[in-house]
Amino acid sequence: MKWRNRGKPLAVILTVVLLVVLLFPFFVMISSMLKSAEEVYTNPAYWIPKSWQFSNLIRLWTEFQFATYFKSSVIISVGSMLLNTLLTVPAAYAVxxxxxxxxxxxxxxxxxxxxxxxxxxVISLFKVVASLRLLDTYLSLILANAVFTIAFTTWMMNGYFRSIPKEIEEAALIDGCSRVQTITRIMLPIAVPGLVTTMIYSFIAAWNExxxxxxxxxxxQKMPLVLGLYNFVGRWTTQWELLNAAAFVALIPVLVLFYIIExxxxxxxxxGAVKA
Amino acid sequence: MRDFRAAATIPLRQRLWNPEARLAYLLLAPAVILLLGFMIYPVVYVFLISLFRTNKLAQLKEFAGLKNFVYQFTDKEFWQITARSLYWTAIAVAVKAVLGMIVALLLNVKYAGRKVARMLFIVPWASAVPISSILWRWVYHPEYGLLNATLKATGLWANPPTWLGMPLPAFTACIWVDIWIGIPFMALVFLAGMQAISEDLYESASLDGVNGLQKFFYITLPGIRHLVLIATLLSCLWTFNDFNTIYILTRGGPAGATDILITKLYKNAFEFLKFSPAAVMAVVTFFILTGLAIAYARIYFRQEQGQ
Structure with missing residues (x-):
């Protein structure tokens, strides 16, 4: 008990120090995204912007094609989430x-x-995608992302289905429900938390791919956000203030979703040793 | 046991082909077909490429047997990169485990605001790896990056290196980003394990005059032994596989100083169009990763069965 009492303030101090170190790049992001172009390119660099350029968060949509990338990311992520769910639910029910x-x-x-x-x-998948004439299409990424998450989402969904008592389903079968009806009307509604988790997981996986x-x-036109940002870095005069603002906006959806399923x-x- | 005997008396044909099994096959078919086409077939094909001479369009030209392998295995650079992949993984996972343990212990102390602290500690994992890597590239920027500016201004390091421009600093910078991404997962798994250990154990240990360090080594660590193993294996898989961080930060440079197997194999294929060497590296990587994946699956499965 003595140790605990002395340890508590120490733990808080250590936590704060560690957080400052670990969140360092995000502090940099916030500082840089609020600077002007000249300020970003000042040596030595400093933390507090002299003129707060909140307009960067708007300029990014017009000057940096952010809207196009954002749209691509939404199409690809929603597409692979839906495809993944369509494949996962029946497979997980079967196992x-x-x-x-x-x-x-x-x-x-x-x-x-x-x-x-x-x-x-990826070497041979490139050939598969090319032979299906799917290079440079959303569908190539939707398929690849959905397939590469199936195994994990099926495992998770399998766990949720199994936690539902068999009696509920048997009662429905006896009452004359077909198998498909028991899946859609009995099992899925009970397994909604699990379904939400797997859907969010496959969405995030595609968003970050x-x-x-x-x-x-x-x-x-078809690049997802992550790739658009990456190509932006390669240019000889990278507008880092816009890039940081773009990173900020691109991260918000995944951060919010991640906390739901963490x-x-x-x-x-x-x-099994860890309880959700 | 009864189930097993009953099953054994039913003819195989009926066990394979009955209404319930048929429904199962039907439900599994879409997932399995796509997995076969987009995952299993590409793996088989990459094995095939590794046994053939290929042209710049990755078409198989002539059967080469194990020549591609011999060529790589007698190349000094191949062994350098393989060795680097291994110590990259070993160092990163070890540091992640230690720092993850420290974070978990801190989060296990009860104080107001620990929920907020937990949320903040997760951010590096929740963030998209490619975006984090881009952010870090800006942090490390030699002229305008805030890392070196801060180190100099605070006097912590008067003469910090050009992080991504020199071999050793670049390797350190890359491995740190990989570690940084991996800490939260370790911490969360360890924390979950710690919270499942009964308080009574600690209390009776306190009565016996056991100190904090002893409690950690005799109660906490044995209590989460299994989770440490499973988290470490997973982390090895992810770390060995961490293409995004290295590719975005340095592309394997400067002068190949940060290349590991997976970045080199990607560059071999899509930058230099040398598909056979790329395939050989893919096959080597495949065996290493599959070994780790099977170890993970076994432990995971055993745990699930024990439930």
Missing amino acids: ARLRFVGRGMILYLFLVIQMFSPVIV FLFGLTFIQSK KRLVAGLAG
Whole structure:
């Protein structure tokens, strides 16, 4: 107890110090996005902007094609979220509730391939996408992102379906519901928290995806945000004040969504020992 | 046991092909077909490329057997990059685990505002990795970056290096960003484990006059042993795989000083159009990652069964 009493202020101080270190790039982002172009390019750099340029947050939509990138990101992320859900729900129901040969094997395989590296497959996936004539289309990214999240979302959804008592479903089956009806009318409504988690997860995964975009997308009109920002850095006079403002706006949706699923995500990744 | 015997007496054909199994296959089919087409087939094809000579369009030209492998395995640069991938992973994961443990211990202390602290600690994980990497590139900027300006102004480091311009500083800068992204996950998993340990254990230990450090090593650490293992394995997978950070910060430069297997293989394929060497590296990476993934899956599965 003594240690705890002395330790508490120490813990708070240490927490503050660590947070200052860990949040450093975000402080820099906020400082830089409020500076003018000349201020950003001043040496030595300083923290507090002399003239607060909140207009950067507006200019970014007109001068930097932010709206185009944003639209692409929304289409790709919503698309791959929907496709992922359409594939995940039936697959997860099958492994959670139906008896068939190879069920354990499929679960195990999904657990392993959920860790597959996109970089390993990207060479040949490029050929697949090219032969389907899907290079430089939203659909290529929607497909790739949805597929690369299926294994994990199926695992998570499987867990949620399994936590629903079998009796509820059996009662519905006896009352004359078909299997499909029990899924859509009984199981899914109960598993809404799980469904929301997997949907948000696949949305975020697509929103943050960089490698497939870098490889499959050429035209600026179709670039997702992350790729648009990356290409912006490559130019010889990068407008860092706009780039920081763009990063800020691009991060807001994923940060908000992430906090909704954070606990369930940790539980899903670390397994049964962690309670959501 | 009864289930098993019952199943054994039913003919195989009926076990494979009955209404319930048919429905299962139907429900699984869309996911499995897409996985086969966009994940499994590409892996098989990359193995094929590694056994062939290829042209600049990645078309298979002539069967080369293991020549591509021999060529890479006798190349000094290949071993340099492989070694770097391994110590990149080892160092980063070790530091993540230690810092994650410190953060978890801090978050386990009860004080007003710990929920806010928890939220703030998560930000580096919640943020999009490519965007974070771009932000860090600006932080590290040699002339206008606020990191060096702050280090100089506060007197913490009078003469900081040009972070992304020199080999060792660039490696340090990249690995720090990877560590920085990985700390929150470690911390959250450890914290979840710590909170599941019964308070009684600590109280009776206190009565016996056990000090804080001993409590950590004899109660906390053994209590979260399993989670440490699983978080470490996952972190190894992610760290070995961390393409985005390195590619965005340095593209593997300067002079290849920050290249690890996955960045080099990507550049081999899409910048230099050398597909066979890229495929060889992909195959090597595949075996390393699959080994780790199977270890993770086994522990995870055992845990789930134990539930």
